[in-house]
Amino acid sequence: MSKNENTLNAAPSSVRTHIGFFGRMNAGKSSLINALTKQEVSIVSPQPGTTTDVVKKPMEIHGIGPCVLVDTAGFDDSGSLGEKRAKAARKATMSTDVAVIVLSGEESADEWAMEKKWLEDFEKDRIPVILVLTAADRRTAQENEKTGKLIRQRLGKEAVTVSSLTGEGIEEFKNAIVRAAQEGALLTPERMILGSLVKEKDCVLLVMPQDPQAPEGRLILPQVQTIREALDRHCITLCVQPEEMEGALSLLKEPPALVVCDSQVFDYVSSRCPAGSRLTSFSVLFAAWKGDIGYYTRSVKKIDTLTEDSKVLIAECCTHAPMEEDIGRVKIPALLRKKAGKGLRVDVTAGADFPEDLASYDLVIQCGACMFNRRYVCARIDKAKEAGVPMTNYGITIAYLKGILDKVDY
Ligand SMILES: Nc1nc2c(ncn2[C@@H]2O[C@H](COP(=O)(O)OP(=O)(O)OP(=O)(O)O)[C@@H](O)[C@H]2O)c(=O)[nH]1
Protein backbone atom coordinates (compact mmCIF):
# COMPACT_ATOMS: atom_id res chain seq x y z
CA MET A 1 0.00 0.00 0.00
CA SER A 2 1.43 3.38 -0.90
CA LYS A 3 1.95 6.06 1.73
CA ASN A 4 -0.67 8.16 -0.01
CA GLU A 5 -3.27 5.42 0.36
CA ASN A 6 -2.37 4.79 3.92
CA THR A 7 -4.53 7.64 5.08
CA LEU A 8 -8.12 7.10 6.12
CA ASN A 9 -9.36 9.61 3.56
CA ALA A 10 -7.69 8.29 0.42
CA ALA A 11 -9.66 6.03 -1.94
CA PRO A 12 -8.24 2.51 -1.74
CA SER A 13 -6.24 1.36 -4.72
CA SER A 14 -8.77 -1.42 -5.40
CA VAL A 15 -11.45 1.09 -6.44
CA ARG A 16 -9.20 3.38 -8.46
CA THR A 17 -9.10 3.27 -12.26
CA HIS A 18 -5.69 1.89 -13.17
CA ILE A 19 -4.12 3.64 -16.16
CA GLY A 20 -1.07 1.74 -17.40
CA PHE A 21 1.66 3.31 -19.55
CA PHE A 22 3.39 0.88 -21.89
CA GLY A 23 5.89 1.19 -24.70
CA ARG A 24 9.48 0.58 -25.67
CA MET A 25 12.44 1.83 -23.66
CA ASN A 26 12.91 5.56 -24.11
CA ALA A 27 9.54 5.97 -25.83
CA GLY A 28 8.72 8.74 -23.36
CA LYS A 29 6.39 6.93 -20.94
CA SER A 30 7.73 8.50 -17.76
CA SER A 31 7.92 11.97 -19.35
CA LEU A 32 4.27 11.67 -20.38
CA ILE A 33 3.22 10.78 -16.82
CA ASN A 34 5.20 13.74 -15.50
CA ALA A 35 3.61 16.05 -18.08
CA LEU A 36 0.15 14.77 -17.20
CA THR A 37 0.59 15.15 -13.45
CA LYS A 38 2.83 18.23 -13.70
CA GLN A 39 5.02 16.47 -11.13
CA GLU A 40 8.26 14.52 -11.10
CA VAL A 41 6.61 11.15 -10.57
CA SER A 42 9.09 9.07 -12.54
CA ILE A 43 12.75 9.56 -13.33
CA VAL A 44 13.37 10.56 -16.94
CA SER A 45 16.65 10.22 -18.80
CA PRO A 46 17.98 9.71 -22.32
CA GLN A 47 19.38 6.38 -21.09
CA PRO A 48 17.16 3.48 -22.30
CA GLY A 49 15.88 1.35 -19.42
CA THR A 50 15.60 4.15 -16.86
CA THR A 51 12.33 2.87 -15.38
CA THR A 52 13.23 -0.54 -14.02
CA ASP A 53 10.23 -1.30 -11.89
CA VAL A 54 6.53 -0.52 -11.90
CA VAL A 55 5.92 2.98 -10.45
CA LYS A 56 2.43 3.87 -9.23
CA LYS A 57 1.09 7.37 -8.74
CA PRO A 58 -2.39 7.83 -7.24
CA MET A 59 -4.15 10.94 -8.49
CA GLU A 60 -7.54 12.48 -9.29
CA ILE A 61 -8.51 13.22 -12.88
CA HIS A 62 -11.59 15.37 -13.40
CA GLY A 63 -14.17 13.18 -15.15
CA ILE A 64 -12.70 9.90 -13.83
CA GLY A 65 -12.13 10.53 -10.14
CA PRO A 66 -9.50 8.62 -8.19
CA CYS A 67 -7.09 6.74 -10.40
CA VAL A 68 -3.58 5.28 -10.36
CA LEU A 69 -1.05 6.05 -13.09
CA VAL A 70 1.18 3.02 -13.57
CA ASP A 71 4.58 3.57 -15.19
CA THR A 72 6.34 0.47 -16.50
CA ALA A 73 9.70 -0.59 -17.88
CA GLY A 74 10.10 -0.77 -21.65
CA PHE A 75 8.52 -3.88 -23.09
CA ASP A 76 11.48 -4.35 -25.46
CA ASP A 77 13.99 -4.51 -22.60
CA SER A 78 16.35 -7.42 -23.30
CA GLY A 79 19.05 -9.41 -21.50
CA SER A 80 18.26 -11.45 -18.41
CA LEU A 81 17.44 -8.45 -16.17
CA GLY A 82 15.64 -6.76 -19.06
CA GLU A 83 13.46 -9.78 -19.59
CA LYS A 84 12.48 -9.65 -15.93
CA ARG A 85 11.54 -5.99 -16.32
CA ALA A 86 9.57 -6.64 -19.50
CA LYS A 87 7.79 -9.45 -17.65
CA ALA A 88 6.91 -7.05 -14.84
CA ALA A 89 5.44 -4.68 -17.45
CA ARG A 90 3.37 -7.57 -18.80
CA LYS A 91 2.18 -8.35 -15.26
CA ALA A 92 1.05 -4.75 -14.82
CA THR A 93 -1.48 -5.33 -17.61
CA MET A 94 -3.43 -7.56 -15.23
CA SER A 95 -4.73 -4.63 -13.23
CA THR A 96 -4.93 -2.18 -16.14
CA ASP A 97 -8.33 -0.61 -16.77
CA VAL A 98 -7.08 1.77 -19.46
CA ALA A 99 -3.86 1.15 -21.42
CA VAL A 100 -1.73 3.92 -22.89
CA ILE A 101 0.77 2.78 -25.53
CA VAL A 102 3.45 5.41 -25.99
CA LEU A 103 5.13 5.72 -29.40
CA SER A 104 8.13 7.96 -29.98
CA GLY A 105 7.72 7.67 -33.74
CA GLU A 106 11.12 6.02 -34.06
CA GLU A 107 9.54 2.57 -34.07
CA SER A 108 8.45 3.25 -37.66
CA ALA A 109 11.57 1.38 -38.81
CA ASP A 110 9.93 -1.92 -37.91
CA GLU A 111 6.40 -0.64 -38.48
CA TRP A 112 5.34 -0.72 -34.83
CA ALA A 113 5.26 -4.52 -34.80
CA MET A 114 5.58 -4.74 -30.98
CA GLU A 115 3.01 -2.03 -30.37
CA LYS A 116 0.59 -3.81 -32.69
CA LYS A 117 0.96 -7.04 -30.74
CA TRP A 118 0.38 -5.23 -27.40
CA LEU A 119 -2.60 -3.38 -28.87
CA GLU A 120 -4.14 -6.65 -30.06
CA ASP A 121 -3.58 -8.29 -26.68
CA PHE A 122 -5.28 -5.42 -24.84
CA GLU A 123 -8.18 -5.47 -27.28
CA LYS A 124 -8.54 -9.21 -26.82
CA ASP A 125 -8.87 -8.57 -23.07
CA ARG A 126 -11.38 -5.78 -23.73
CA ILE A 127 -9.09 -3.14 -22.25
CA PRO A 128 -9.50 0.27 -23.91
CA VAL A 129 -6.26 1.55 -25.44
CA ILE A 130 -5.00 5.06 -26.16
CA LEU A 131 -2.13 5.39 -28.62
CA VAL A 132 0.08 8.40 -27.96
CA LEU A 133 2.62 9.71 -30.43
CA THR A 134 4.95 11.70 -28.26
CA ALA A 135 7.88 14.10 -28.80
CA ALA A 136 5.84 16.14 -31.29
CA ASP A 137 8.27 19.01 -30.71
CA ARG A 138 11.02 17.01 -32.38
CA ARG A 139 9.14 16.92 -35.70
CA THR A 140 7.55 19.50 -37.98
CA ALA A 141 3.74 19.62 -38.16
CA GLN A 142 3.98 17.93 -41.53
CA GLU A 143 6.16 15.14 -40.18
CA ASN A 144 3.78 14.61 -37.26
CA GLU A 145 0.89 14.31 -39.66
CA LYS A 146 2.80 11.84 -41.82
CA THR A 147 3.79 9.69 -38.81
CA GLY A 148 0.24 9.84 -37.47
CA LYS A 149 -1.05 8.58 -40.80
CA LEU A 150 1.45 5.70 -40.86
CA ILE A 151 0.40 4.71 -37.33
CA ARG A 152 -3.25 4.77 -38.34
CA GLN A 153 -2.51 2.58 -41.35
CA ARG A 154 -0.37 0.14 -39.44
CA LEU A 155 -2.27 -0.09 -36.15
CA GLY A 156 -5.77 0.72 -37.36
CA LYS A 157 -6.18 3.35 -34.68
CA GLU A 158 -5.72 7.09 -34.34
CA ALA A 159 -2.89 8.32 -32.08
CA VAL A 160 -3.06 11.43 -29.92
CA THR A 161 -0.03 13.56 -30.76
CA VAL A 162 1.64 15.21 -27.76
CA SER A 163 4.83 16.79 -26.55
CA SER A 164 5.71 16.14 -22.93
CA LEU A 165 8.30 18.87 -23.26
CA THR A 166 6.00 21.72 -24.36
CA GLY A 167 2.68 20.37 -23.05
CA GLU A 168 1.16 20.36 -26.55
CA GLY A 169 -1.70 17.84 -26.83
CA ILE A 170 -1.67 16.93 -23.10
CA GLU A 171 -5.19 18.30 -22.55
CA GLU A 172 -6.46 16.28 -25.50
CA PHE A 173 -4.71 13.22 -24.06
CA LYS A 174 -6.46 13.78 -20.72
CA ASN A 175 -9.83 13.90 -22.50
CA ALA A 176 -8.94 10.67 -24.31
CA ILE A 177 -8.29 9.03 -20.91
CA VAL A 178 -11.69 10.12 -19.63
CA ARG A 179 -13.42 8.74 -22.75
CA ALA A 180 -11.48 5.45 -22.54
CA ALA A 181 -12.29 5.02 -18.84
CA GLN A 182 -15.97 5.53 -19.57
CA GLU A 183 -15.77 3.09 -22.49
CA GLY A 184 -14.05 0.56 -20.21
CA ALA A 185 -16.79 0.89 -17.59
CA LEU A 186 -19.38 0.17 -20.27
CA LEU A 187 -17.48 -2.84 -21.59
CA THR A 188 -17.30 -4.47 -18.17
CA PRO A 189 -20.04 -3.00 -16.00
CA GLU A 190 -19.38 -3.56 -12.33
CA ARG A 191 -22.07 -4.64 -9.95
CA MET A 192 -22.21 -2.91 -6.60
CA ILE A 193 -20.91 -4.72 -3.52
CA LEU A 194 -24.40 -5.43 -2.22
CA GLY A 195 -25.67 -6.07 -5.75
CA SER A 196 -29.44 -6.31 -5.87
CA LEU A 197 -29.66 -7.77 -2.36
CA VAL A 198 -30.86 -4.49 -0.86
CA LYS A 199 -32.82 -1.41 -1.78
CA GLU A 200 -33.21 2.01 -0.19
CA LYS A 201 -34.46 1.97 3.45
CA ASP A 202 -33.73 -1.76 3.85
CA CYS A 203 -32.07 -2.73 7.08
CA VAL A 204 -28.63 -4.36 6.74
CA LEU A 205 -27.08 -6.06 9.75
CA LEU A 206 -23.32 -6.45 9.50
CA VAL A 207 -21.82 -8.98 11.90
CA MET A 208 -18.13 -8.24 12.18
CA PRO A 209 -15.99 -9.90 14.85
CA GLN A 210 -13.20 -7.60 16.04
CA ASP A 211 -10.96 -10.35 17.41
CA PRO A 212 -7.24 -10.07 18.14
CA GLN A 213 -6.50 -10.74 14.47
CA ALA A 214 -8.34 -7.57 13.47
CA PRO A 215 -6.08 -4.53 12.93
CA GLU A 216 -5.67 -2.18 15.85
CA GLY A 217 -7.98 0.82 15.93
CA ARG A 218 -9.63 0.47 12.54
CA LEU A 219 -11.88 -1.73 10.41
CA ILE A 220 -10.64 -3.86 7.52
CA LEU A 221 -11.26 -2.61 4.02
CA PRO A 222 -14.13 -4.92 2.96
CA GLN A 223 -16.08 -3.85 6.04
CA VAL A 224 -15.42 -0.16 5.43
CA GLN A 225 -16.41 -0.43 1.77
CA THR A 226 -19.59 -2.35 2.50
CA ILE A 227 -20.68 0.07 5.23
CA ARG A 228 -20.00 3.03 2.96
CA GLU A 229 -22.01 1.51 0.12
CA ALA A 230 -24.92 0.61 2.41
CA LEU A 231 -24.97 4.21 3.66
CA ASP A 232 -24.71 5.59 0.12
CA ARG A 233 -27.66 3.43 -0.84
CA HIS A 234 -29.62 4.77 2.14
CA CYS A 235 -29.92 1.45 3.91
CA ILE A 236 -30.43 1.33 7.66
CA THR A 237 -27.00 0.06 8.52
CA LEU A 238 -26.27 -1.74 11.80
CA CYS A 239 -22.87 -3.09 12.77
CA VAL A 240 -22.36 -5.54 15.62
CA GLN A 241 -19.94 -8.15 16.85
CA PRO A 242 -21.35 -11.72 16.90
CA GLU A 243 -22.07 -11.53 20.64
CA GLU A 244 -24.44 -8.62 20.05
CA MET A 245 -26.23 -10.08 17.06
CA GLU A 246 -29.18 -11.48 18.98
CA GLY A 247 -29.48 -8.26 20.99
CA ALA A 248 -29.63 -6.24 17.78
CA LEU A 249 -32.25 -8.55 16.25
CA SER A 250 -34.43 -8.28 19.35
CA LEU A 251 -34.47 -4.47 18.97
CA LEU A 252 -35.82 -4.64 15.43
CA LYS A 253 -39.54 -4.76 14.62
CA GLU A 254 -38.85 -6.80 11.47
CA PRO A 255 -35.99 -9.05 10.47
CA PRO A 256 -33.25 -7.17 8.56
CA ALA A 257 -33.43 -7.49 4.77
CA LEU A 258 -29.85 -8.69 4.75
CA VAL A 259 -27.34 -10.09 7.22
CA VAL A 260 -23.69 -9.93 6.18
CA CYS A 261 -21.03 -11.65 8.25
CA ASP A 262 -17.43 -12.61 8.30
CA SER A 263 -16.83 -16.14 7.00
CA GLN A 264 -15.20 -17.25 10.28
CA VAL A 265 -18.50 -16.80 12.11
CA PHE A 266 -20.75 -18.12 9.37
CA ASP A 267 -22.07 -21.08 11.36
CA TYR A 268 -22.80 -18.96 14.39
CA VAL A 269 -24.57 -16.27 12.37
CA SER A 270 -26.37 -18.66 10.05
CA SER A 271 -27.92 -20.52 13.00
CA ARG A 272 -29.24 -17.23 14.42
CA CYS A 273 -30.25 -15.58 11.14
CA PRO A 274 -34.04 -14.95 10.99
CA ALA A 275 -35.93 -16.89 8.32
CA GLY A 276 -37.03 -13.67 6.64
CA SER A 277 -33.50 -12.31 6.19
CA ARG A 278 -31.12 -12.94 3.36
CA LEU A 279 -27.69 -14.08 4.49
CA THR A 280 -24.31 -13.64 2.92
CA SER A 281 -20.65 -13.20 3.84
CA PHE A 282 -18.25 -10.39 3.05
CA SER A 283 -16.10 -12.81 1.07
CA VAL A 284 -19.02 -14.02 -1.03
CA LEU A 285 -20.12 -10.44 -1.71
CA PHE A 286 -16.59 -9.54 -2.74
CA ALA A 287 -16.31 -12.68 -4.86
CA ALA A 288 -19.40 -11.53 -6.75
CA TRP A 289 -18.23 -7.92 -6.91
CA LYS A 290 -14.66 -8.62 -7.93
CA GLY A 291 -14.68 -11.91 -9.76
CA ASP A 292 -16.81 -14.33 -11.71
CA ILE A 293 -19.16 -15.72 -9.10
CA GLY A 294 -20.67 -18.20 -11.59
CA TYR A 295 -17.24 -19.71 -12.29
CA TYR A 296 -16.39 -19.71 -8.59
CA THR A 297 -19.54 -21.55 -7.55
CA ARG A 298 -19.25 -24.10 -10.36
CA SER A 299 -15.53 -24.64 -9.66
CA VAL A 300 -15.91 -25.15 -5.93
CA LYS A 301 -17.64 -28.49 -6.61
CA LYS A 302 -14.26 -29.80 -7.77
CA ILE A 303 -13.50 -30.22 -4.07
CA ASP A 304 -15.70 -33.34 -4.05
CA THR A 305 -13.43 -35.16 -6.51
CA LEU A 306 -10.08 -34.21 -4.94
CA THR A 307 -7.96 -37.15 -3.77
CA GLU A 308 -4.60 -37.58 -2.06
CA ASP A 309 -2.99 -37.30 -5.50
CA SER A 310 -4.56 -33.94 -6.26
CA LYS A 311 -2.84 -30.56 -6.22
CA VAL A 312 -4.49 -27.36 -5.02
CA LEU A 313 -3.15 -23.83 -5.33
CA ILE A 314 -4.02 -21.25 -2.71
CA ALA A 315 -3.41 -17.81 -4.24
CA GLU A 316 -3.14 -14.79 -1.98
CA CYS A 317 -2.77 -11.36 -3.56
CA CYS A 318 -0.72 -9.79 -0.75
CA THR A 319 2.56 -10.90 0.71
CA HIS A 320 1.40 -9.51 4.03
CA ALA A 321 -2.05 -10.79 4.83
CA PRO A 322 -2.65 -10.96 8.57
CA MET A 323 -6.41 -11.39 8.35
CA GLU A 324 -6.51 -14.11 5.74
CA GLU A 325 -3.28 -15.91 6.48
CA ASP A 326 -4.90 -18.25 8.87
CA ILE A 327 -7.78 -19.02 6.50
CA GLY A 328 -5.63 -19.64 3.43
CA ARG A 329 -2.70 -21.39 5.01
CA VAL A 330 -4.28 -23.29 7.86
CA LYS A 331 -8.05 -23.51 7.81
CA ILE A 332 -8.73 -24.23 4.13
CA PRO A 333 -5.89 -26.78 3.72
CA ALA A 334 -7.07 -28.57 6.88
CA LEU A 335 -10.67 -28.69 5.67
CA LEU A 336 -9.59 -29.92 2.22
CA ARG A 337 -7.32 -32.61 3.66
CA LYS A 338 -10.09 -33.79 5.92
CA LYS A 339 -12.12 -34.42 2.78
CA ALA A 340 -9.49 -35.57 0.27
CA GLY A 341 -6.95 -37.23 2.56
CA LYS A 342 -3.80 -36.18 4.38
CA GLY A 343 -1.61 -36.48 1.28
CA LEU A 344 -3.36 -33.72 -0.64
CA ARG A 345 -0.77 -31.25 -1.91
CA VAL A 346 -1.55 -27.61 -1.22
CA ASP A 347 0.78 -24.93 -2.63
CA VAL A 348 0.49 -21.32 -1.49
CA THR A 349 1.54 -18.30 -3.54
CA ALA A 350 1.53 -14.78 -2.18
CA GLY A 351 1.71 -11.43 -3.91
CA ALA A 352 1.84 -10.86 -7.63
CA ASP A 353 3.27 -14.32 -8.35
CA PHE A 354 0.55 -16.25 -10.04
CA PRO A 355 2.12 -19.40 -11.54
CA GLU A 356 2.35 -19.63 -15.32
CA ASP A 357 1.77 -23.40 -15.29
CA LEU A 358 -1.68 -23.50 -13.72
CA ALA A 359 -2.54 -26.61 -15.70
CA SER A 360 -0.82 -28.84 -13.14
CA TYR A 361 -3.39 -27.85 -10.51
CA ASP A 362 -6.76 -29.46 -9.99
CA LEU A 363 -8.17 -26.39 -8.30
CA VAL A 364 -7.15 -22.80 -7.59
CA ILE A 365 -8.51 -21.05 -4.52
CA GLN A 366 -8.14 -17.28 -4.64
CA CYS A 367 -8.14 -14.96 -1.59
CA GLY A 368 -10.74 -12.23 -1.21
CA ALA A 369 -8.51 -9.82 -3.19
CA CYS A 370 -9.67 -6.92 -1.03
CA MET A 371 -6.66 -4.80 -1.98
CA PHE A 372 -6.92 -5.39 -5.71
CA ASN A 373 -9.18 -4.21 -8.48
CA ARG A 374 -11.71 -6.27 -10.41
CA ARG A 375 -9.62 -6.24 -13.58
CA TYR A 376 -6.75 -7.94 -11.76
CA VAL A 377 -8.89 -10.73 -10.33
CA CYS A 378 -10.64 -11.26 -13.66
CA ALA A 379 -7.24 -11.54 -15.38
CA ARG A 380 -6.38 -14.36 -12.94
CA ILE A 381 -9.70 -16.05 -13.60
CA ASP A 382 -9.11 -15.79 -17.35
CA LYS A 383 -5.75 -17.51 -16.91
CA ALA A 384 -7.39 -20.34 -14.99
CA LYS A 385 -10.11 -20.66 -17.61
CA GLU A 386 -7.50 -20.72 -20.39
CA ALA A 387 -5.66 -23.51 -18.58
CA GLY A 388 -8.95 -25.35 -18.06
CA VAL A 389 -8.49 -25.24 -14.28
CA PRO A 390 -11.42 -24.65 -11.90
CA MET A 391 -10.96 -21.57 -9.72
CA THR A 392 -12.89 -20.41 -6.70
CA ASN A 393 -12.18 -18.22 -3.68
CA TYR A 394 -11.95 -18.41 0.12
CA GLY A 395 -15.46 -17.31 0.95
CA ILE A 396 -17.12 -19.66 -1.53
CA THR A 397 -14.87 -22.56 -0.43
CA ILE A 398 -15.65 -22.15 3.24
CA ALA A 399 -19.36 -21.71 2.58
CA TYR A 400 -19.32 -24.85 0.41
CA LEU A 401 -17.31 -26.99 2.82
CA LYS A 402 -19.60 -26.01 5.66
CA GLY A 403 -22.62 -26.90 3.55
CA ILE A 404 -24.04 -23.41 3.62
CA LEU A 405 -23.35 -22.26 0.06
CA ASP A 406 -26.96 -22.82 -0.91
CA LYS A 407 -28.04 -20.65 2.03
CA VAL A 408 -25.90 -17.75 0.84
CA ASP A 409 -27.31 -14.97 -1.30
CA TYR A 410 -25.26 -12.96 -3.78
N1 LIG B 1 11.91 16.56 -27.02
C1 LIG B 1 11.22 15.67 -26.31
N2 LIG B 1 11.89 14.74 -25.62
C2 LIG B 1 11.17 13.84 -24.92
C3 LIG B 1 9.74 13.84 -24.88
N3 LIG B 1 9.34 12.81 -24.12
C4 LIG B 1 10.45 12.20 -23.69
N4 LIG B 1 11.56 12.81 -24.16
C5 LIG B 1 12.95 12.44 -23.90
O1 LIG B 1 13.13 11.08 -24.25
C6 LIG B 1 14.00 10.43 -23.32
C7 LIG B 1 13.30 9.23 -22.71
O2 LIG B 1 12.18 9.67 -21.95
P1 LIG B 1 11.57 8.84 -20.75
O3 LIG B 1 10.33 9.51 -20.36
O4 LIG B 1 12.58 8.55 -19.72
O5 LIG B 1 11.21 7.50 -21.54
P2 LIG B 1 10.67 6.12 -20.96
O6 LIG B 1 9.78 5.52 -21.99
O7 LIG B 1 10.11 6.31 -19.61
O8 LIG B 1 12.02 5.30 -20.92
P3 LIG B 1 12.44 4.01 -20.01
O9 LIG B 1 12.02 4.28 -18.61
O10 LIG B 1 13.92 3.98 -20.15
O11 LIG B 1 11.79 2.82 -20.63
C8 LIG B 1 14.37 11.50 -22.30
O12 LIG B 1 15.61 12.03 -22.65
C9 LIG B 1 13.27 12.53 -22.42
O13 LIG B 1 13.70 13.82 -22.07
C10 LIG B 1 9.08 14.88 -25.62
O14 LIG B 1 7.84 14.97 -25.67
N5 LIG B 1 9.87 15.76 -26.31
Ligand code: SF4
Ligand atom coordinates in the same frame (compact mmCIF):
# COMPACT_ATOMS: atom_id res chain seq x y z
S1 SF4 C 1 -7.83 -11.11 1.04
FE1 SF4 C 1 -6.10 -11.13 -0.37
S2 SF4 C 1 -5.87 -8.99 -0.93
FE2 SF4 C 1 -7.07 -9.02 0.96
S3 SF4 C 1 -5.58 -8.90 2.65
FE3 SF4 C 1 -5.95 -11.05 2.26
S4 SF4 C 1 -4.31 -11.64 0.83
FE4 SF4 C 1 -4.47 -9.40 0.76
Ligand SMILES: [Mg+2]
Ligand atom coordinates in the same frame (compact mmCIF):
# COMPACT_ATOMS: atom_id res chain seq x y z
MG1 LIG D 1 10.61 5.47 -17.84
